Every structure is written in structure tokens, then in C-alpha cells.
Amino acid sequence: MAITASAGTTAATANKKRRRKDAIIFWFMVGPVVLGLLFFIFTPIVWGFLVSLHKSRGTVNLEEYVGLANYYNILTDEDYLKSLLFITQFSLFIVPVTYALSLFLAVMVQNAAWGKGVFRTIFFMPTAISYVIAAMIWRMAIFSGLPYGFANWIIWVTAEIEPIAWIGTIRPPWHYMVLVTVRLWLQVGFYMILFIAGMQDIPQEMYEAARVDGAESKWTLFRHITFPLLRNTSIFVLLVNLVHAFQAFAEFYNILGATWTAGGLLSLARPPLLYLYQVAMNQQFYGTGTAGAFILVLIIFVVTVIQSRLTGGLGKEV
Amino acid sequence: MxxxxxxxxxxxxxxxxxxxxxxxxxxxxxxxxxxxxxxxxxxxxxxxxxxxxxxxxxxPELFADPFVPMLNGFKNSAIIATVTVVVQISLSCMAGYALARVPFKYSNIVLWFVLITFLVPLQAMFVPQFVLIAKIGWVNTWQGLIVPGVFNAFNTFMFRQYFLSFPADLEDAGKVDGLNYFGIFWRLALPNAWPIIIALGSLTLVNSWNAFLWPLVIGQGREWWTIQVNISTFLTAQVVVLHSAFAAAFLGALPVLVLFFVLQRYIAQGITRSGIKG
Missing domain, CATH: 4.10.280 (MYOD Basic-Helix-Loop-Helix Domain, subunit B)
Incomplete structure (x- = not known):
């Protein structure tokens, strides 16, 4: 009796000891990331919120408590509201177009008679290019308003259309063309890869079974098998793309940035991040800037929640 | 038909x-x-x-231009990207393994914490983040440019997903040999994780090399400009020197283009993993 009991306790202590050792190893391995995320993501939320309750102009310190005045100011700031409206319109446009084009290219590449790998590489390569460099190509080489711009050359040689000032015109809003195509070029390849991967996961037998059932055309197979089975990929692509679009900055800064004294164009196509950059970095209104940032974060949150509600959410088995 | x-x-x-x-x-x-x-x-x-x-x-003319510190920009970007990749991937890989494999009572809570941070839209947070970094005096410093980028919830989660399918037999073999969990990670799990390390590592490298907003905000002094900020100054300059601007842009794109071209198989797998599995 006594012997068994003591053996039991030794086992229990050994067990306890091992568990404690595992816990130490766990924290040793996870600790750096958790502490880092706490400090660089949660502290800015807390500290930034405190700053947003202060005037804090020209200083990042808590200077002159103003309550919610910064929130009131930014929410009644016409330019900020305009930028929110603009980014909503822009997202409503860019997200479906990106989705459709990347799905289209994925289907085309997967069904290519030859050169699958080559086409995939070509569509994927722009993903490596930065927004700054793409902005440079778009603004100076393709959509330069002068006749030497590639787009103007093309419309001249094909249809003898006079050069268009792509970035400088307000009506019709040609700058939309510039901003949408640059984002498409940079992003489509990435989402195409996701779709191709999703398509490769669909068991071949499903297509065979459908063919036995008389489904002949590729379109029928796509509509009844490929598209429904890509549901999870689709939701993921839409969600990521939307969150990205709401945080657009670099291509706007680099394509429209320098023209903003000239035409007031930027006030027409200015995303909220660029406006906050001007408020916080140029004017150094940190209190207003942080308030605006939190409102934007909140909006992105709400939009993603609404979107995942509409699409039924991720994770359901297909 | x-x-x-x-x-x-x-x-x-x-x-x-x-x-x-x-x-x-x-x-x-x-x-x-x-x-x-x-x-x-x-x-x-x-x-x-x-x-x-x-x-x-x-x-060569581009590098001789005294007004745009190209060479310095390359150096800055190379340092930032390299350090970010090495430190970030090491930390995420280790944390991901622990979250997947090391038994701990509150492991799930820690995982939830990581996932919640992943939901915070980081770019949109740049003003609050800047305010904190400025408060601790890290504007125009290496640590300001690098350290906030080395803690990555997304990659940590990706590594966790990867190690979830790490064979239990190997783990048991390691235990029999008297290894603790860190030993198993170091000797057995890590050597088998190269495909995902290459995939996530190259994506991280490209993102770091291509980053614009954070380096623009933190590296304000000319000597802190990264290659992207450098290229951007060509666009905002009073007089745009076109051939230099394009030469700079091509050089800035070349390293990542080559990297993508060489490693595209791994990168595609990495992107794939990030999507739907798990």
C-alpha cells in the first residue's frame, strides 16, 4: 500500500515537473512574439487613444486635454469624409474587378493548351514590384499626359485619338483608369495563384462524374463545380483585397502626390491614409491624426464583419 | 461539340x-x-x-548624383530587409512551433491573442504607431525602421499551421532520445521546415524591400531613406530626370524580380498555404 502511494506521488511530482518545464519552454519560444505584438500593436492603440484625447499639435506628448474634440473635428472635416467616401467607391470598384480578373486568369491558365508555367510566371511577376516603382511606370511611361506616353501612343496609332492628360483631367475621371490598372497589375497575379491552388484541390473525379451526367461544356463545369468549390478561396480573396484597398496609400502618394498643388486633383481622389499622412506628418496634428486613424480602423472592422456576414463567413466545409 | x-x-x-x-x-x-x-x-x-x-x-551616373543618395538607399534597404527576414522568421517559426506542439494549458488563449492582432489593419495604424515610436525617440534610427516589423502574427500562425502536421512519430523519437520540446524543434522540426521557411521568408523579404509608408514616416532624414523612398523622391522632385528615375526604378525592382523568378515555386506554395487550408 505505502509503496504504491509513494510511487504515485513521485509520478505526480514528475508529471508536475515536466509540465512546468514545458510551460517554461512554451513561454521561451512564444514570449518574444507575444511581447513584441503587445508592445508594437497594443501599446500604440492605448497610447494613441490617449493622444487622440489631447490637442497634441507639433508634439507627440499628451498636451492639452480636449476630450473627444479631435473625433468631432475629424468627423466634421469635409476632406476626411470625402476621403472615406472616395475609398468606399474605389473599393467597390477595385475589389470585384480584381476578383473577376484573377479568377478569369486562373481558369485560363489552368486550361491552357500549352505554356501553363510561362503564363503563370508572367502574371505572377508583377507581385514582386513595389507600388512606388509601379507608380513611376504608370505615371511617367504609360499614362504620361504627353504624346510620348505609351497609352497616348497606342490610342494615336490605333484610332488617331489626340493625347489625353490621363492624370490631370477631372472630367471624365481618367485618373481612375490609372489608379485601377496599376493596382490590378500589382495584385491580380497573387490572387490568381490562390485560385489556381484552390482549383488544384478539387478532385478530378468530380469533373468526370459531371461529364458522365452529361455536363459537356467547360462553362457548365465551371459554373456547377469549380466556382462553388472555390467558395472559401473566393471569400478569402474578397476579404483580403477589401482590407488592402481601404488602406491604399503608396500609388496615390506617388501618382497624384506632386500634382496636388497644381490641380486640386488629390482632393478628388485622396484615400484616407493619404489624408491622415498630411494631417499627422505635414501639419503635425497628432491628436486629430490618431483620432482619424482609429475611426478608419473601426470602419475597416465594420466593413469586414458586414462582408463576412454577407458571404456567410469562412471555414464552413464545402 | x-x-x-x-x-x-x-x-x-x-x-x-x-x-x-x-x-x-x-x-x-x-x-x-x-x-x-x-x-x-x-x-x-x-x-x-x-x-x-x-x-x-x-x-553609373545614377550613383554619381549627389542629390539622390542611391547607394545609401540600397544599403539601407538591404540591411532592413535582411535583418527583418532573419529575426522575424526565427521568432515566428519558434513561436509557431510552440503554439502547435508544446503542451501548455493556456496555449489556446495565446493563439487567440495572436489571431486578434492579425485582424488589426496595420497600415491604417501608422499614425498611432508613429506617435509611440516618436515618443520613445526611435524616429531616424535603425530600431525604429526594423523592430516594429519583426513581430508578425500572420507568419506565426502560418508556421503553427505547418507544424500541426509535423509527424508525431518523429516527436516521440526525439523524446526517447531525451530531447525537450526546444530540442525537438531545433534538431527535428526546423530541418524539415525549409520549404515553408523559404516561402514565408521570401514573401517577408519582398514586403520589407518594397515597404513605403513606414520607411517614409520613420526614416525622415536623407541618410535614412530606403530605396523606395529614394525612387519616390524622383517623382516628387521639381525637375524629373527621366532616365535616372527609370534606372533607379529598374535597379530597385531587379533584386526582388530575380528572387521571385528563382523561388516562385516555393513562394506560390507559401501563398497557397496562407489561403484556405486549416
Missing amino acids: SRTFRLLNSTLSQFILIFFAILFLIPLYLLLRNSLMTELEITAWDWVFWPEVTQWQNY
Whole structure:
């Protein structure tokens, strides 16, 4: 009796000891990331919120408590509201177009008679290019308003259309063309890869079974098998793309940035991040800037929640 | 469907693919072409497909320009990207393994914490983050440019997903040999994780090299400009020197283009993993 009991306790202590050792190893391995995320993501939320309750102009310190005045100011700031409206319109446009084009290219590449790998590489390569460099190509080489711009050359040689000032015109809003195509070029390849991967996961037998059932055309197979089975990929692509679009900055800064004294164009196509950059970095209104940032974060949150509600959410088995 | 129709159909598809491929290659072609032309040729009204005399000296000239610190920009970007990748991937890989494998009572709570941070839209948070970084005096410093980027919830989660399927047999074998969990990670799990390390590592490298907003905000002094900020200053300059701007942009794109080209198989797998599995 006594012997068994003591053996039991030794086992229990050994067990306890091992568990404690595992816990130490766990924290040793996870600790750096958790502490880092706490400090660089949660502290800015807390500290930034405190700053947003202060005037804090020209200083990042808590200077002159103003309550919610910064929130009131930014929410009644016409330019900020305009930028929110603009980014909503822009997202409503860019997200479906990106989705459709990347799905289209994925289907085309997967069904290519030859050169699958080559086409995939070509569509994927722009993903490596930065927004700054793409902005440079778009603004100076393709959509330069002068006749030497590639787009103007093309419309001249094909249809003898006079050069268009792509970035400088307000009506019709040609700058939309510039901003949408640059984002498409940079992003489509990435989402195409996701779709191709999703398509490769669909068991071949499903297509065979459908063919036995008389489904002949590729379109029928796509509509009844490929598209429904890509549901999870689709939701993921839409969600990521939307969150990205709401945080657009670099291509706007680099394509429209320098023209903003000239035409007031930027006030027409200015995303909220660029406006906050001007408020916080140029004017150094940190209190207003942080308030605006939190409102934007909140909006992105709400939009993603609404979107995942509409699409039924991720994770359901297909 | 008749055979001719099918043939016609696939030929048409192939043509559409070629059309899009050309469309996608045009920007890269223009980038290279313009970087090898003179200012006059770029702005000429008559279109030329390729410069008659390729202006290779555009590149050395670029580095001689005292107003745009190109070489320094390259150096800064290389340092930031390298350190970010090495530290971030090490930390995420280790944390991901622990979250997947090391038994701990509150492991799930920690995982939830990581996932919640992943939901915070980081770019949109740049003002609050800047305010904190400025408060601790890290503007215009290496640590300000690098440290906030080395803790990554997304990669940690990706590594966790990867290690979830790490074979338990190997783990048991390690335990029999008297290894603790860190030993198992170091000796057994890590050597088997190279594909995902390469995949996530190269994506991290490209993101770090291409980053614009954070380096713009934190590296304000000219000596702190990264390659992207450098290229951007060509666009915001009073007088744009076109051939230099394109040469700079091409050089800035080259390292990541080569990396993507060489490692595309791994990178594609990495992206795939990030999507839907798990």
C-alpha cells in the first residue's frame, strides 16, 4: 500500500515537473512574439487613444486635454469624409474587378493548351514590384499626359485619338483608369495563384462524374463545380483585397502626390491614409491624426464583419 | 461539340492568354527600355521600341548624383530587409512551433491573442504607431525602421499551421532520445521546415524591400531613406530626370524580380498555404 502511494506521488511530482518545464519552454519560444505584438500593436492603440484625447499639435506628448474634440473635428472635416467616401467607391470598384480578373486568369491558365508555367510566371511577376516603382511606370511611361506616353501612343496609332492628360483631367475621371490598372497589375497575379491552388484541390473525379451526367461544356463545369468549390478561396480573396484597398496609400502618394498643388486633383481622389499622412506628418496634428486613424480602423472592422456576414463567413466545409 | 469548334475554342483561349501576357509584360518592358534611353529619346514624339544606342552609363551616373543618395538607399534597404527576414522568421517559426506542439494549458488563449492582432489593419495604424515610436525617440534610427516589423502574427500562425502536421512519430523519437520540446524543434522540426521557411521568408523579404509608408514616416532624414523612398523622391522632385528615375526604378525592382523568378515555386506554395487550408 505505502509503496504504491509513494510511487504515485513521485509520478505526480514528475508529471508536475515536466509540465512546468514545458510551460517554461512554451513561454521561451512564444514570449518574444507575444511581447513584441503587445508592445508594437497594443501599446500604440492605448497610447494613441490617449493622444487622440489631447490637442497634441507639433508634439507627440499628451498636451492639452480636449476630450473627444479631435473625433468631432475629424468627423466634421469635409476632406476626411470625402476621403472615406472616395475609398468606399474605389473599393467597390477595385475589389470585384480584381476578383473577376484573377479568377478569369486562373481558369485560363489552368486550361491552357500549352505554356501553363510561362503564363503563370508572367502574371505572377508583377507581385514582386513595389507600388512606388509601379507608380513611376504608370505615371511617367504609360499614362504620361504627353504624346510620348505609351497609352497616348497606342490610342494615336490605333484610332488617331489626340493625347489625353490621363492624370490631370477631372472630367471624365481618367485618373481612375490609372489608379485601377496599376493596382490590378500589382495584385491580380497573387490572387490568381490562390485560385489556381484552390482549383488544384478539387478532385478530378468530380469533373468526370459531371461529364458522365452529361455536363459537356467547360462553362457548365465551371459554373456547377469549380466556382462553388472555390467558395472559401473566393471569400478569402474578397476579404483580403477589401482590407488592402481601404488602406491604399503608396500609388496615390506617388501618382497624384506632386500634382496636388497644381490641380486640386488629390482632393478628388485622396484615400484616407493619404489624408491622415498630411494631417499627422505635414501639419503635425497628432491628436486629430490618431483620432482619424482609429475611426478608419473601426470602419475597416465594420466593413469586414458586414462582408463576412454577407458571404456567410469562412471555414464552413464545402 | 464538334472537334473543329473545340480546336477553335482552345486557339482563341490561347490568344487571349497571349494578349494578357503581353499586357502584363509591357510595364516591365517600358521600365527597362526607358532606363536605357536618353532624356530626349524618352520624350520624343516618335515611338521607338528600343534605343538605337543603349545608354548603359545611365546606371553609373545614377550613383554619381549627389542629390539622390542611391547607394545609401540600397544599403539601407538591404540591411532592413535582411535583418527583418532573419529575426522575424526565427521568432515566428519558434513561436509557431510552440503554439502547435508544446503542451501548455493556456496555449489556446495565446493563439487567440495572436489571431486578434492579425485582424488589426496595420497600415491604417501608422499614425498611432508613429506617435509611440516618436515618443520613445526611435524616429531616424535603425530600431525604429526594423523592430516594429519583426513581430508578425500572420507568419506565426502560418508556421503553427505547418507544424500541426509535423509527424508525431518523429516527436516521440526525439523524446526517447531525451530531447525537450526546444530540442525537438531545433534538431527535428526546423530541418524539415525549409520549404515553408523559404516561402514565408521570401514573401517577408519582398514586403520589407518594397515597404513605403513606414520607411517614409520613420526614416525622415536623407541618410535614412530606403530605396523606395529614394525612387519616390524622383517623382516628387521639381525637375524629373527621366532616365535616372527609370534606372533607379529598374535597379530597385531587379533584386526582388530575380528572387521571385528563382523561388516562385516555393513562394506560390507559401501563398497557397496562407489561403484556405486549416
